[in-house]
Amino acid sequence: MSGTDFDPIVDTTRRAEIVSLLRRAILTGKLEPGQKLNELRISEQMRVSRAPLREAMRELVQEGILTSIPYAGTFVIEVTVKDIEEAYSLNQVLDEFAIEKTWPNRTEQFFDELDRRHDAVKQATREEDTTRQIETALQLHGLIYEWADHSLLLDTWQRLTSRLQMYFALHQRARNEPVPSVDVHEEYVRLLKGNNMKAAQRHARAHIGLDFEELVAFARSLEKRNAGSEPVGRSAGGKG
Template sequence: MVQLSLKRETMGSQIAALLRRAILEGEFAPGEHLIETALALRLGASRGPLREAMRQLIEEGLLVSVPYTGTRVVELSLQDVNDIYAMRACLEQFAFELAWPRRNNAFSEELRRRNDALQAAIDAADDPRAIEAELDLHGLVYEWAGNGLLLASWHSIRGRLQLYWAAHHRAHGLTGPLRESHDDYLRLATGADLDAMKNEIRNHMQRGLDRTKAFVEAQGALQG
């Protein structure tokens, strides 16, 4: 993990960013316990900001706190992968149904801007940044749908999606999604055929699913 000079006023968020990157890069393995004293020493930080950062990652779904045991990295099971796939497919299709008549030039421009940010992260071979950028790209339609409960549901699965995509990329030996992987998504999201967009969502999420499930299953067997 890269050592940073932590600024006092943003120490908690900087620690959270460091830990998030370490988790997504696989430096902290699924199920691994994070010991506060060891992390504080490694980061040169006090326990207060470290606990704040760990609470943030618990809320994001990257860490879990187990009573009498401590805090550990969340493990992805095959059921988790299936649940994520099913929930995302339903949520994102519904989001497009709500957002479809609300789209305008600002929506299209922002979608392309977020895709440019994703492309830049892919070109830099920065997988954690690419995962964040891909989440931002897919998150736009939820922001545009005008439904607060739907947006909250998206945020509730965002952390697990980070773990899913990190596993997906490792399963495919990638440092991010393929550069062209969102070309059809952008074209259809700014087009006129809602049914075609919904079909693309299903297809987009199905690609690589079986291979990712096999990777997660193999990880579980190794840890078992």
């Protein structure tokens, strides 16, 4: 706006560092759903005290990917079919809104960034880096939220994204094979560049829907496996 724009100095607190580490571990599946986070063990591994670790965990609980039971422990959230369906349906609603808000803000810079992120997805696909593939796809998808000029919406979506990333990562690890190399985003990007907003909104619904169908089927198989009392077994041990 006024002359040169400087980015704010990066905040270097252990807490922030820990949040990043933990979030990544959860979203990539290194920490499995239902797994308990032992404070003492993690703090020793990270060479930090429990204070910043606990504060970081509080943040992630509020972010919705950890759940806490007083005096019992803090656990990675379980993944149920219902959770995924909820994320799916809310995502549809928010997508429609985000496209509506972003539509008038589409500048040349927007289109450039759109292509850039699309390229990132394609490259990750070529390299068969599944984790990165999920990340880049979600980043491409997040563009309409970043350009909506609506911080509350962006916030809401980022919270949703954490869960989505976790679900997709779970799925990928279970399938244990590279994702189809066919580019499913081509149409999406094309429509976002076009002049038909309604069409873009409709496609966003349908397109995301397809990805989700498989995800829900996968989650359903998970639940069938250990049906009965609990949604997913609470593995205590994990890794040494």
